[in-house]
Amino acid sequence: MIVLGIESSCDETSVAVIRDGVLASNLISSQDFHKLYGGVVPELSSRAHLERVLPLVKKALADNNLSVNDLDLIAATAGPGLIGALLVGFIFGKTLARTSGIPFVPVNHIEGHIFSGFLMDTKPDFPFLCLVVSGGHTMLILVESFTSMKILGTTIDDAAGEAFDKVAKMLNLPYPGGPSVQKAAMAGNPGAIDFPIARLSNEFDFSFSGVKTSVLRYIQKLESPPDQEMINNIAASFTASVTGALLNNVRKAIKKYKINTITLTGGVAANSHLREGFIRLGEKYGKKVVIPDFQFCGDNAAMIAFRGLSLHEAGEKFDPAYEPFPSFFSKYITG
């Protein structure tokens, strides 16, 4: 069984091949030029996907001595994401599948992240908890099977990665904000400033706009622009507050639900403070911890190919008229 996966929901064009259950290629072309604008420019993202998707597909096939006729399944991200960006990879994959007589599977990007742990040697055991933390999403999900999931909590305002990006801007740190804030935080004192963690009516929901505003107020009240030491302390204290909120909810869910594994994924899973806290939680409560390699945590097509394969193997069939969707939609996730 040879699966081609295509991801183009935001600023990574990615193409992957899974061959007989083994990942054979995971090519990722990041659109670094968005740095110049301090954020992703949708129109430029779509155009870059358009330029990059065909060369990447050709390379993935050539690297594995494959031709299109060897493919058994094509999976592409259908949403959520930037609609112009999604359309490029989706239409490319669907057209290739249609013209070659190969089954096509539309994949929900978040479901891709949720099952990215299966790309590792140590795989999650059902039922498991998954914390998805990226620039666009923050969700805590109870995963019962490949076709049954429940959202326990989600952000009511900013996504965790978005908060990192915005705080980086306030501190004049380069885009993308997450890695710059982490670098500053490593040299700072996480206990220097007490940035509050929001308490919400749903015990598993998240909110990061309050902590973001607290950081802004704190900077505005300073008599002079923050020096490096102050920047480091703000970054470390902000990181402690955000990761504290994320880990608190995971802890509550571990206590409430019978689960075997906890998994952490999405771009913010690259944060070492969060990773370490997550591993400690798993050890404390005797749960298996699966945190995918960096290449599978950020946006990538390996997770899309795997998710497409899992749906195909579950016997799922898709309407040929299926269209991409910019907002969150999944028939397998409730709540």
Ligand code: KG4
């Ligand atoms: O999953 P991803 O690559 O793309 C989206 O689907 O959003 O996540 C990107 C997000 C950005 O907000 C970026 O700032 C954040 O992940 N990020 C981090 C770190 N590395 C990336 N946030 C905190 N610490 C990091 N080390």
Ligand code: ZN
């Ligand atoms: Zn993502």
